[in-house]
Amino acid sequence: MQTTEELITVSDPGEVGKEEHNRGDRFVVHVSNFFAWLFPILMIAICSQVVLRTSGFNQAWLDDLQWWLYGASALTAIAYAVTTDSHVRVDILHEHFSETRKNRIEIFALVWLFLPFIILCWDVTLGYAISSVIIDEGSDSPNGLHNLWILKVFMNVSFAFIGIAIWSTYVRFLSRMTRPALWRQLFWAFPSTFFLLNLVAYYTIWWYLRLTNPADVSDRDISRMPIFGHLEIGAEEIKWTVIIGFVLTVIAIGIARLFDRGDQAEG
Secondary structure (H helix, E strand, C coil): CCCHHHHHHHHCHHHCCHHHCCHHHHHHHHHHHHHCCHHHHHHHHHHHHHHHHHCCCCCHHHHHHHHHHHHHHHHHHHHHHHHHCCCCCCCCCHHHCCHHHHHHHHHHHHHHHHHHHHHHHHHHHHHHHHHHHHCCCCCCCCCCCCCCHHHHHHHHHHHHHHHHHHHHHHHHHHHCCCCCCHHHHHHHCHHHHHHHHHHHHHHHHHHHHHHHCCCCCCHHHHHCCHHHCEEEECCEEEEHHHHHHHHHHHHHHHHHHHCCHHHHHHC
């Protein structure tokens, strides 16, 4: 006989540990619960297509719809799994660690490994989505679902959604160890902070040059300008934008530390 807590864990993981959730966690849970309704719709679409296809009335748009629904629900489910800790784990060693050690491992995995990868996915799929919008990409089938750019834009946005889930979960784990002041969040997530600010610096510089240069200057010409070049240090080369991103990261952490009155009050 399962207890009430065990039933909740299986049927509604988003309610487990709800009292510890922050605003980001609750946002992810609420949005994910909404998108969870795509799964029964997906089942109906699959069954309908099977019946229609065997009856000789194949509908290409239903095939496309299945991919749309599955893609949207699966990407949203990643964020939900991170927030609710309902993803698959190999707990051969982890389950025997102390709570402090578990928290440190979770923090390292979330913001030193997972979040940089998600930021990279967002960056890569941004151009993918924009190009799809520009050409008004549609289905390969004349009878399929057109406006395929909607799905590709959603894919890019979903990586930002997953990023919110990772950061909110990270802050929750950090709060178990110390007061999660902004400077601490930025510092202990240094690779993610640096990666994100590096992208901000890169795109800010790129668009500034794009908007301030004549129209006959191509995007390729802009990407070859000195600011996007390398600084040679011995046998090593470091991109100027990477150096700028690193400096911005240090400045951001420093400013956040200066404005953190909580630590001053504790002192």
